[in-house]
Amino acid sequence: MELKPLLRSLVPGDFAGLIADVGAPSYRAQQVKQWAFVQDAMQWDQMGNLPHSLRECLSAKFDLRGLELQERQVSTDHTRKFLFRLRDGHTIESVIIPMKDHATFCLSTQVGCAMACTFCATARGGLVRHLEPGEVIEQILHLRADLEDHPVPGMGDRQFNVVFMGMGEPLDNWDTMEPALQSMTATDGLAMSKRRIQISTSGPAAGLQRLIASAPGVGLTLSLGGSTDEERHKVMPVPGRTGLKEALGLAADYGRLAGRRVTIAWVLIQDRTDQPDQAKRLAQLLKGHNFKVNLIPLNPLDDSTLVPTADPAVLGFQKILTDAGVPTFIRASGGRDIDAACGQLRRKRQ
C-alpha cells in the first residue's frame, strides 16, 4: 500500500508554497505550521481555526500521524523506553533519559540498521527502511508530551536535549536527517538550540562527508570500537571499512567547522575493548585533536556472550586516557531493569 507523506516531513519553509498550491490565503501557512510543530496536532479536526475545506484538502495529500505508542516501559532510575508502531507496521524505539537538570531524548533514524555492530541488538535484523523526516520529528512530539504529562521528580527545567543514538545510523539516512534538523532548529519549527542536539555516528566516510558538506552546526559523537583498523573492523564491520585515521580526521574537520568539540564514544566490552594497551593507543590517536571521550560500559544483550567491563577496569581505562591529557568521562547506561540496549525491546516484541 502506498502511504501518503507525513505533513511533518515538510520543513517550515515549505508551508507557504503548500498553502499557495491549494489556493488558500497565505496567512494559513503560519496556522498550519503552528498546528504541526507547536500545538502537536495528531488529528486534522483539532485544527479548529482552519476551514473544513482546507483540512480536507491537506488530509487528501498528507498524513498527520505516523506513530502509535505500542509499549512504554519505565525503569527504577526513571529512564523511559517507548516502542512506536509505524503506519506500515514496523516498530522503532525512543528513550527519555532523565539527567540532573534536563531530559535527553534518544531517537531512532532507521528501522533496523545496516552497520552490523557486534554489541547492538538493532544490528541483528539488518536495515529494514529509513525513517522519513516526519517520523523523526514525531518521536520528539510524543516524548515531549510524555514529559509534560509525567514530569521527572526533582528535575529542574523542562528543557530537553536530543541525541540521535537510537536505532539506525543517522549519517546513513542524511536525506531525512537534513530536513529533520531544519525543522528542529527553525524558529517557526521546534525552535531548538543546535547546542541541544547531538548526532551519534559509527563513522562511515560517505556519511561524515555529507555532514561536513551541509554543516548543520549540531554536536557530533563518533563511536570507534577499536584502537587499530583491525580491531575496529571486528567490532563494527561496516563502518570499520572507513579507517580510523580517516574517520577521526573527518570528525575533526566537522568539529572545526561547527566550532564544537567532538565526542568519541567508546563501548567497553570485557576482554575486547577494555585492555590497557588499547587505551594507550587510543590516547595516541586522539593526541592533538580537540576531542573528549565518553566511556560507555556495554548494555548486555540477552543472547550474547559479550560482557560489560567491570568497574575497576573501567576506572583503569579512564586513568590511562586522562593521564595522557585526554578528557575522559564514564557514562552510566540507564534503564538496566528494562530493555535498555538499543533495539532490544523491538526484537523481543517481534
Ligand code: SF4
Ligand atoms: S550501534 Fe548504531 S550504527 Fe551500530 S548497528 Fe547499532 S544502531 Fe547501527
